[in-house]
Amino acid sequence: MLPRLLYKGFSHYLANQSTELEKMSESKRILIVGGVAGGASAAARARRLSEDAEIIVFERGEHISFANCGLPYHIGQVIPKRESLLIQTPEAMARRFRIDVRTRCEVMSVDPGAHTATVRGADGAESVEPYDKLVLSPGAAPVCPPIPGADLPGVRTLRNIDDMDAIKRIVDRDAPERALVVGGGYIGLEMAEALRLRGLDVTLVELAEQVFVAADAEMAAPVHRQLVEHGVDLRLKTSVTAIEPSGERLKVALSSEESVECGLVIMAVGVRPEADLARDAGLEIGQTGGIAVDEQMRTSDPDIFAVGDAVEVTEFVGGGSALIPLAGPANRQGRIAADNIFDRPSVYRHTQGTAICKLFDLAIGMTGMSEKALSRAGMNFEKIYIHAASHAGYYPGAAPINLKLLFDPESGRVLGAQAVGSDGVDKRIDVLAVAVRAGLSVQQLQDLELSYAPPFGSAKDPVNYAGFVASNVLAGDVKLCHTPDMLAPGDNQLLLDVRTDGEVAAGTIAGSVHIPLDDLRDRLGELPSDKELLVFCAAGLRGYLACRILSQNDLACRNLTGGYKTFKDATDAQP
Numbered sequence: 342m343l344p345r346l347l348y349k350g351f352s353h354y355l356a357n358q359s360t361e362l363e364k365m366s367e368s369k370r371i372l373i374v375g376g377v378a379g380g381a382s383a384a385a386r387a388r389r390l391s392e393d394a395e396i397i398v399f400e401r402g403e404h405i406s407f408a409n410c411g412l413p414y415h416i417g418q419v420i421p422k423r424e425s426l427l428i429q430t431p432e433a434m435a436r437r438f439r440i441d442v443r444t445r446c447e448v449m450s451v452d453p454g455a456h457t458a459t460v461r462g463a464d465g466a467e468s469v470e471p472y473d474k475l476v477l478s479p480g481a482a483p484v485c486p487p488i489p490g491a492d493l494p495g496v497r498t499l500r501n502i503d504d505m506d507a508i509k510r511i512v513d514r515d516a517p518e519r520a521l522v523v524g525g526g527y528i529g530l531e532m533a534e535a536l537r538l539r540g541l542d543v544t545l546v547e548l549a550e551q552v553f554v555a556a557d558a559e560m561a562a563p564v565h566r567q568l569v570e571h572g573v574d575l576r577l578k579t580s581v582t583a584i585e586p587s588g589e590r591l592k593v594a595l596s597s598e599e600s601v602e603c604g605l606v607i608m609a610v611g612v613r614p615e616a617d618l619a620r621d622a623g624l625e626i627g628q629t630g631g632i633a634v635d636e637q638m639r640t641s642d643p644d645i646f647a648v649g650d651a652v653e654v655t656e657f658v659g660g661g662s663a664l665i666p667l668a669g670p671a672n673r674q675g676r677i678a679a680d681n682i683f684d685r686p687s688v689y690r691h692t693q694g695t696a697i698c699k700l701f702d703l704a705i706g707m708t709g710m711s712e713k714a715l716s717r718a719g720m721n722f723e724k725i726y727i728h729a730a731s732h733a734g735y736y737p738g739a740a741p742i743n744l745k746l747l748f749d750p751e752s753g754r755v756l757g758a759q760a761v762g763s764d765g766v767d768k769r770i771d772v773l774a775v776a777v778r779a780g781l782s783v784q785q786l787q788d789l790e791l792s793y794a795p796p797f798g799s800a801k802d803p804v805n806y807a808g809f810v811a812s813n814v815l816a817g818d819v820k821l822c823h824t825p826d827m828l829a830p831g832d833n834q835l836l837l838d839v840r841t842d843g844e845v846a847a848g849t850i851a852g853s854v855h856i857p858l859d860d861l862r863d864r865l866g867e868l869p870s871d872k873e874l875l876v877f878c879a880a881g882l883r884g885y886l887a888c889r890i891l892s893q894n895d896l897a898c899r900n901l902t903g904g905y906k907t908f909k910d911a912t913d914a915q916p
């Protein structure tokens with residue numbers, strides 16, 4: 342008994358000692374630069390891990406923890422109340438988390454050797470703040486291209502509440518007839534929608550041949566149609582060359598030699614990481630211009646962490662260095678940095694670029710690598726397209742989803758996915774985001790048991806269905822062809838349209854012969870046995886069935902994945 346009691350007493354003593362030691366090690370002074378997504382997450386997590394730490398957040402602007410992602414929706418009056426975007430106030434952060442939030446305070450420089458940051462306060466006075474640990478979450482600033490007139494008062498960028506207020510003021514007060522949005526990324530697209538909702542005529546100018554450039558061009562084609570259907574004057578492959586005042590308005594000169602008169606210009610041509618503070622402090626900067634960090638979000642200085650839009654990340658699928666400015670990664674990284682500050686081993690496992698954008702009645706979403714990115718990285722891939730219904734076709738409201746799946750032709754691993762449609766895009770992209778993250782193969786997509794009742798999906802969900810189609814390819818049940826094959830078939834190839842007479846009458850691919858699927862078995866003799874048949878239908882299913890008939894009758898064939906619908910999108914998207 343005695344030894345046991347002694348042991349108990351000793352372990353109690355040890356426990357007390359280690360609690361004291363922990364307390365000592367946790368009494369840290371933590372400075373955080375930037376009080377929005379990454380910074381606020383790091384601050385709140387730090388407090389949850391330590392009641393003793395002194396946590397100070399410096400925010401250059403007036404607001405902390407506001408909903409950047411909601412800014413366009415307040416301008417468009419979808420979110421009527423401005424306060425809805427102000428998720429936290431410094432007072433609330435102080436009350437709930439005992440965090441010292443100092444707004445209108447800019448961190449001007451960091452001295453890693455001295456463990457100090459120099460801060461300019463709201464009154465302009467500078468102070469030197471010591472730290473044990475520093476977290477940089479300064480975000481990314483809108484790029485302002487060096488165009489004459491880009492600094493005129495009617496030319497605005499959108500990053501924070503002040504920017505939103507300024508844009509809204511122009512719309513409310515001046516009621517301009519037309520706005521010109523420069524850039525077709527998600528901020529440009531969301532602003533085009535917001536301004537249309539406010540009744541303005543909108544011109545959207547995009548330098549590339551497509552909007553939402555992270556996705557592949559043929560997937561953006563429905564977005565282009567959506568913009569035009571909603572009255573947006575879309576100018577692709579066009580840039581702004583100069584802006585000048587024209588009476589009360591602005592005259593915007595375009596690379597097409599045309600000019601547009603408008604009352605407001607929104608510059609949304611991208612963002613660049615705010616890495617100057619880190620660079621000036623001698624911290625390592627990555628090849629993309631973002632702050633270099635390790636998997637624990639630690640910079641080249643062991644006591645300085647960096648998170649959010651300002652950091653360079655590793656792209657999850659291909660492993661390349663990338664800048665992927667998104668809210669989810671920033672929030673998770675803030676939490677991970679705080680974990681590691683308090684010696685909780687926590688690792689950021691790269692960014693896969695899962696993103697979605699709403700445009701009027703349409704959503705476009707993506708995860709993992711695009712075809713463009715895979716090609717750039719020299720990675721081997723195959724792709725399939727499906728056109729499925731968002732839920733059972735017999736239940737009201739079903740809408741088509743156009744889904745593209747990219748996968749490794751050897752292992753079947755899912756490398757990326759993109760989807761566009763008016764219903765259910767978010768759900769499919771999120772399931773496929775999990776598939777990419779978990780390293781699932783297309784064969785495993787077939788096995789996913791997803792929720793189903795007619796209002797929500799189909800017994801074969803589009804994700805399962807994409808798995809079936811891709812698995813058929815890997816099993817060698819069917820060979821695929823793509824739009825370029827149809828546009829330039831070889832002498833030894835023949836295009837075969839297996840759709841109905843009515844569908845063909847509405848348009849087909851030049852040079853194709855037509856045999857409807859249901860007549861195919863009876864008319865096999867009409868087909869040349871010395872040519873490869875490039876078969877197509879509307880969406881790919883009947884083409885697949887035709888290929889099964891043809892190949893079992895010893896006729897060489899390939900099926901156009903995604904069918905005529907994808908062909909149309911791909912040719913629409915061509916420069």
Ligand code: FAD
Pocket residue numbers: 374375376377378379380399400401402409410411412413446447448449478479480481499500501528615618648649650651666667668669671
């Ligand atoms: P930020 O949230 O930008 O915060 C950085 C803060 O640091 C800024 O407030 C800045 O003032 C402050 N700061 C910088 N330097 C200093 C300094 N030296 N001293 C003190 N303070 C400093 N992402 C999505 O995933 N989905 C969306 O739908 C989406 N929509 C968006 C819509 C808009 C209009 C915008 C602007 C962004 C959107 N984003 C979206 C991107 C998302 O908001 C960012 O990825 C995220 O906010 C990044 O968090 P962060 O902490 O790195 O930077």
